[in-house]
Amino acid sequence: MKTGLPTALRLGAAAAALVCAAGVQAQAFPAAGKTITLVVPFAAGGPTDKVARDLAEALRKPLNGATVVVDNAAGAGSTIGTAKAFRAAPDGYTLLVTHVGMATTPTLYRNPGYKYEEFEYLGLINEVPMVVVGKPALAANTWAELNTWIGQNKGKVNLGNAGLGSASHLCGLMLQNALKTEMTTVPYKGTAPAMTDLIGGQIDIMCDQTTNTTSQVEGKRIKAFAASTAKRVAIPAVYKDLPTLDEAGLKGFNVSIWHGLYAPKGTPPAVLKTLNDALKVALKDADFIKKEEGLGAVVVNDARVNPADHKKFVAAEVAKWGTVIKAAGQYAD
Known part of the structure; x- marks a missing residue:
């Protein structure tokens, strides 16, 4: 006596299982080749x-x-x-x-x-920490000297940024607020052109991410004055003895x-x-x-x-x- 499901039913069940397996495979993420x-x-x-x-x-x-x-x-x-x-x-x-x-x-x-x-x-x-950086010909080499220079040139300091809403724009807003002074804001269409003009001396200072400033500071194409974060930048070879803005007198300044x-x-x-x-x-x-x-x-x-x-x-x-x-x-x- 034969037992089990009829052949047609067994074949149908097998086909359904294959379809189900194929569906599961199709839903796998990420799919091969995508x-x-x-x-x-x-x-x-x-x-x-x-x-x-x-x-x-x-x-x-x-x-x-x-x-x-x-x-x-x-x-x-x-x-x-x-x-x-x-x-x-x-x-x-x-x-x-x-x-x-x-x-x-x-x-x-x-x-x-x-x-x-x-x-x-x-x-x-x-x-990412940010660093206040300046053009190479700037008449300042420390944060104290830069702060004095900014005070002596109120309304004349050109502060560059990478455009509205950019990291450099936001840090610049915080910096002006903390210093209780206004600078001439110069927006660019991206970080690269802003940095190019900072290196070339067309703008005076900028506050930008270390992901963008590190190689330029290391190459001595721009000057670094202070870090925006509560802790110092952990790249001693490039930012040796660079103070934070909080340490430099802007108490509570902490922007990352x-x-x-x-x-x-x-x-x-x-x-x-x-x-x-x-x-x-x-x-x-x-x-x-x-x-x-x-x-x-x-x-x-x-x-x-x-x-x-x-x-x-x-x-x-x-x-x-x-x-x-x-x-x-x-x-x-």
């Missing part, structure tokens, strides 16, 4: 671009060797690229790497094309620029977990840490690598920078 794109809302060669390219390399291994590339979509104070990532398909293959601009845009722009709170938060990447990783709203929870797990591995990658430390950046290793804590941190930054920007009365359309 590229993950990190949208950077700033020009190539800038500080955020450098961070994103280092991160792209570190993410490949924990993402099963997936190809991870950077797409620079600069313009309008980072809103063009950020909006591009916001509108991307929520499948995990288009992500956003951006800096503190995520927290300043809500105040700077009435309608940037996205809502910061509607992104899927994946985790904070690093924090952070970078975070985001996904479009609606990205599946399983994909978000895979990406967050990969980020945590990448942030412990020895080569990534070495590259970031070489630029003065501190890789995040606290609770802010978790989505919920990352989002809570950004909300607090929105409130903090909103106060500064409103006090300065600087807004975009």
Whole structure:
């Protein structure tokens, strides 16, 4: 006597199992051969671009060797690229790497094309000190001398920045507020042209990220006067004996620029977990840490690598920078 399911039923069940398995395989993330794109809302060669390219390399291994590339979509104070990532398909293959601009845009722009709170938060990447730097021919070599020179040239000091909402713009606002003085602000379309003019002497000073200033200071193409953070910059070979602004007399001055990783709203929870797990591995990658430390950046290793804590941190930054920007009365359309 024959037992078991009829042949037709057994074949049907096998076919259904194959279809199911194929469906599971199709949903695996990242799928073989698919590229993950990190949208950077700033020009190539800038500080955020450098961070994103280092991160792209570190993410490949924990993402099963997936190809991870950077797409620079600069313009309008980072809103063009950020909006591009916001509108991307929520499948995990288009992500956003951006800096503190995520927290300043809500105040700077009435309608940037996205809502910061509607992104899927994946985790904070690093924090970057900033340094007050000056043109090589500046008649000052220490912070005390620079402070005196600024006081003697009120209304004549040209303070450069990389554009509205840029890290250098924000630090410049804080610096003017702390010194209780106004400078002639000179905005550029990116960090590179601003630095070029600082080296050439067309502008006097700038407050910019160590990811951008370190090689220029090391090459003696610009002068460094003070760090913006509570702790000194951990690159003694370049910033030997460089004081913090707090140490130099601007008590409580503490500005660092952070970078975070985001996904479009609606990205599946399983994909978000895979990406967050990969980020945590990448942030412990020895080569990534070495590259970031070489630029003065501190890789995040606290609770802010978790989505919920990352989002809570950004909300607090929105409130903090909103106060500064409103006090300065600087807004975009």
